[in-house]
Amino acid sequence: MYDRKELESIRERERRWNQERVKEWLKKRPERAESFRTLSGIEVKRLYTPLDIEDLDYSEDIGFPGEYPFTRGIHATMYRGRLWTFRQFSGFGTAEETNERFKYLLAHGETGLSVAFDYPTLYGYDTDHPMAKGEFGKCGVAVSSLEDMEILFKDIPVDKITTSMTINGPAAIIWAMYIAAAEKRGIPKEKLGGTIQNDILKEYIAQKSYIFPPEPSMRLIVDTIEYGMKYVPKWNTISISGYHIREAGATAVQELAFTLADGFEYVKAAISRGLDIDKFAPRLSFFFNAHNNFFEEIAKFRAARRLWARGMKELGAKKERSLWMRFHTQTAGCSLTAQQPEINVIRVTLQALAAVLGGTQSLHTNSLDEALALPSEKAVRIALRTQQIIAYESGVTDTVDPLGGSYYVEWLTERMEEEAQRYFDRIEELGGVIPAIEKGFFQREIAESAYRYQQEVERGERVIVGVNRYVMDEEIDIPILRVDEEGERRQIERLRRLKERRDSSKVRESLSRLKRAAEGDENLMPYILDCVKSYATLGETTDVLREVFGVYKEPIIF
Amino acid sequence: MRELAERALRGDRRAIARLISLAESGSESLKEAMEIIHPRAGRAHVIGVTGVMGVGKSTLICEMALKYREMGKSVGIVAVDPTSPFTGGALLGDRVRMNPLASDGEVFIRSMGTRGKLGGLSGAVYDAVEILDASGKDIIIVETVGVGQAEVDVIRIADTTVVVLVPGLGDFIQTIKAGLMEIADIFVVNKSDRPGADSTVNELKSMMEISEKMVPVVCTSATEGEGVDELLVEVENHFQMLKDTGELERRRRRRYETELVEIVMGRLKKMIYDEGRFRESVGELVRRITDGELDPHSAAEEVLAGLLR
Amino acid sequence: MERKIRVLVAKPGLDGHDRGAKVVARALRDAGMEVIYTGLHQTPEMIVETAIQEDAHVIGLSALSGAHFPLFPEVVRLLKERGVDDILVIGGGIIPPEDIPKLKAAGVDEVFGPGTPLNEIVEYIRRNVKR
Structure with a gap:
């Protein structure tokens, strides 16, 4: 980016600066540590200059917002045009309770919904299943049938707002319920906008909420991609997620590399079904974590956009829209402390700022009490206000990619890209993403990073305020949200009444048609829609697929 | 110990588990239990x-x-x-x-x-x-x-x-x-x-x-x-x-032979390391070997002589 | 007699967040203990049966989903029912502070929340094993 002569003179100045100024200064004031490292372990230099980015080509590597390779953002005017979507993940207890929380959030300025489901739902069990004991409504809302879905979105304008649903194993079924519930209200599926997470690879890798083995899981995902492309064109049928990979202990580099590797895997799977990349690629979306190391996170987002655009081009994408990496960000849950929980607000602020400076399309800010329990209403409101302050008061939204051109940020962006590429090569050597999962490669890499991080904290090499420095004896006084225990009983009762009321021969027929289709190779979405419309429960529908597909057993890696 | 063994023979899972723990830790009290266990095994x-x-x-x-x-x-x-x-x-x-x-x-x-x-x-x-x-x-x-x-x-x-x-x-x-x-x-x-x-x-x-x-x-x-x-x-x-x-009998004989030798070897090692009189003399011998006063083979002879006495 | 502390690290319920359980398992191993890991999705019945077969000194339960009630007390109850009174039961995860006294009243020996130094867990186990 600089001419040779200029670079030579900078090089000379830098050499002198090091030998004279720095040397002298260090004598008076030694540095606080021997080396400074990002959370990924990348060594950070004392100073960055044009010399560190001399190999970068502005037009090819950085470019302009809205233009390839999209390092500076996918839209030309970014937040000057439209702010990101304020999207708070929420859900607990019964569908009625969560419906109320949704309305509360919308009334306070939230612009999109994001549904958390409880564990039984994530595994495709109804609330009355023995494994559901003790889990009802604790980590999200329980949805066991179309009836629950109808209650969950009652009076919410699903044709106007978008809804993100964090669901993976049974994603196709839950999505079918959403579509069916909307249709019953007279809203056609073409009008529905939102996202299902539907990213099973990261479940095997990190979060472990899987049901079926990889092969049938990939089939179901491609089924939803294909169905969405044809009939629900405004829906993002997958949200390829690094968030959980990071929460499981991965570094920023690993999050970046593993998420994109997963993304390319889905694209290849859809291509081998015969789908046109330019038809489905615009509906792929991403979901990242925003952790503590400010600049590394920003560099990660910028590198992700560039890597995706380049990779998609290589896979044959022609339309510009197919090269866009659109992503949602959530601040890092695992960075929250149970100690002095109020200060989590400050962590969340910095992390959210990194996400915004990294060009996110939508954002969830964590609540201060989440290391202790589900967030209370007040804590959620403060979290939402954090986004609003960044958006409206800080001024960081006034120009596009304000950190573009920073020697450090550009260097780090390139470095992240290189490190990710190295991981891509290793995954390739192992035979691809699924063989690497079966060999425990990702799991081992993540477990190593998690353990190393914890040891650094224990040794005090990583400071965590309130945990290993500035520790206080304190009474923790945070109002805690309680899930109403009665809800479980009511939910089970509702399920019982539903099973009495519905036309059980219709249920049986739709389930057996699904079974036959699953044994063949048709797209399963229409069959699943029939099942949910007949009020077959989530558990019943999933059981049919369990019977045909089997269940996944994970390799154990520490 | 006898009671534990009797319970294990009746299939009591806690007793079985506890006996295996004793075996793992090399407990000498296990002998009493194995007197009862062994005739019932095989x-x-x-x-x-x-x-x-x-x-x-x-x-x-x-x-x-x-x-x-x-x-x-x-x-x-x-x-x-x-x-x-x-x-x-x-x-x-x-x-x-x-x-x-x-x-x-x-x-x-x-x-x-x-x-x-x-x-x-x-x-x-x-x-x-x-x-x-x-x-x-x-x-x-x-x-x-x-x-x-x-x-x-x-x-x-x-x-x-x-x-x-x-x-x-x-x-x-x-x-x-x-x-x-x-x-x-x-x-x-x-x-x-x-x-x-x-x-x-x-x-x-x-x-x-x-x-x-x-x-x-x-x-x-x-x-x-x-x-x-x-x-x-x-x-x-x-x-x-x-x-x-x-062949079954031959294999089992081999199994018990190996086990017998192992138990004896284990006990010997334990004596050498754990018992006061040996620990001291072994320590002394090691010092002499290190200082070049004695070679390891001759030292071993001395230890063996002590054990067999 | 050689003494080796055996710890059963178990994840009751459906929650798949095993980062903490695995980090603790490794730390206990590095402290010289034998760690038996059950894997995910264990019922309290399975956990108690495994602890008995493995003759564990300690059961370490991890739950981040909020399902510590009723699952942790259920493990304690089943141990009692089987007549086991010499296994130390500890727990960790996302556990609201006000739940800790209730868990202890239900027979859980100790609860370690987020941010607990690994060494504290190791030391606690060493000091408190019941046999």
Whole structure:
């Protein structure tokens, strides 16, 4: 980016600066540590200059917002045009309770919904299943049938707002319920906008909420991609997620590399079904974590956009829209402390700022009490206000990619890209993403990073305020949200009444048609829609697929 | 102790577990229990399953156990995993693969670390097998990672030894290096749905032709449960052959010989390290060897003389 | 007699967040203990049966989903029912502070929340094993 002569003179100045100024200064004031490292372990230099980015080509590597390779953002005017979507993940207890929380959030300025489901739902069990004991409504809302879905979105304008649903194993079924519930209200599926997470690879890798083995899981995902492309064109049928990979202990580099590797895997799977990349690629979306190391996170987002655009081009994408990496960000849950929980607000602020400076399309800010329990209403409101302050008061939204051109940020962006590429090569050597999962490669890499991080904290090499420095004896006084225990009983009762009321021969027929289709190779979405419309429960529908597909057993890696 | 042994004989799971712990820790009070246990052992068929890391031994064992349960046989499983030589700790994760057996009252699974301790690993495993045997288990499966001599020794406990491989040259070579070829009574090529399974089978066969020792080769896909029936048939045939030819008795004699020697060796080592009079004199001898006053062989003579006195 | 502390690290319920359980398992191993890991999705019945077969000194339960009630007390109850009184039961995860006294009243020996130094867990186990 600089001419040779200029670079030579900078090089000379830098050499002198090091030998004279720095040397002298260090004598008076030694540095606080021997080396400074990002959370990924990348060594950070004392100073960055044009010399560190001399190999970068502005037009090819950085470019302009809205233009390839999209390092500076996918839209030309970014937040000057439209702010990101304020999207708070929420859900607990019964569908009625969560419906109320949704309305509360919308009334306070939230612009999109994001549904958390409880564990039984994530595994495709109804609330009355023995494994559901003790889990009802604790980590999200329980949805066991179309009836629950109808209650969950009652009076919410699903044709106007978008809804993100964090669901993976049974994603196709839950999505079918959403579509069916909307249709019953007279809203056609073409009008529905939102996202299902539907990213099973990261479940095997990190979060472990899987049901079926990889092969049938990939089939179901491609089924939803294909169905969405044809009939629900405004829906993002997958949200390829690094968030959980990071929460499981991965570094920023690993999050970046593993998420994109997963993304390319889905694209290849859809291509081998015969789908046109330019038809489905615009509906792929991403979901990242925003952790503590400010600049590394920003560099990660910028590198992700560039890597995706380049990779998609290589896979044959022609339309510009197919090269866009659109992503949602959530601040890092695992960075929250149970100690002095109020200060989590400050962590969340910095992390959210990194996400915004990294060009996110939508954002969830964590609540201060989440290391202790589900967030209370007040804590959620403060979290939402954090986004609003960044958006409206800080001024960081006034120009596009304000950190573009920073020697450090550009260097780090390139470095992240290189490190990710190295991981891509290793995954390739192992035979691809699924063989690497079966060999425990990702799991081992993540477990190593998690353990190393914890040891650094224990040794005090990583400071965590309130945990290993500035520790206080304190009474923790945070109002805690309680899930109403009665809800479980009511939910089970509702399920019982539903099973009495519905036309059980219709249920049986739709389930057996699904079974036959699953044994063949048709797209399963229409069959699943029939099942949910007949009020077959989530558990019943999933059981049919369990019977045909089997269940996944994970390799154990520490 | 006698009461604990009696309870174990009646199949009391806590008593069985506690006795195995005593065996693992090298407790001398175990002797009293084994006096009662040993005469009641010897009825079970002991099957060793070994192979290098990642060949799917635990899953295969789980499938075998499920089949034995279908036949109405009770099963004991001893799963051995390496202890870290640096910390002395161990992560024992084989059970995870055996989850389908977790709520079956007729299956008893015990995980053990190799511990690298004075009594020798095999000692504790021998005892564990005898305890499970005496408690009435029909089938006892011992799982080890076949990487070191100690693990290969453990497998000598078995009446029937199954060596597991997966397709791919790397595992084949490792298996040869680990000395597992010699001890196999049956070979299993697991994950046989993977490419290269046929050539692994062929290589095994040509290896056996060279060494003139022919044993059955069974292909399985443990995650699908395929080939397990066939494996059990081969295992049963082998056991029958052992009984018919008198080889069973020879193997068990060898087992008890090894165990006897190990117990004696273990006790000797313990004496040398733990008993005051020896610790001191050994310490003194080591000092003299270090200073060049004495060679290790002559020093050993002195220690032996002391022991035998 | 060689003494080796055996710890069963178990994840009851459906929650798949095993980062903490695995980090603790490794730390206990590095402290010289034998750690038996059960894997995910264990019922209290499975956990108690495994602890008995493995003759564990300690059961370490991890739950981040809020399902510590009723699952942790259920493990304690089943142990009592089987007549086991010499296994130390500890728990960790996302556990609201006000639940800790209730868990202890239900027979859980100690609860370690987020941010607990690993060494504290190791030391606690060493000091408190019941046999």
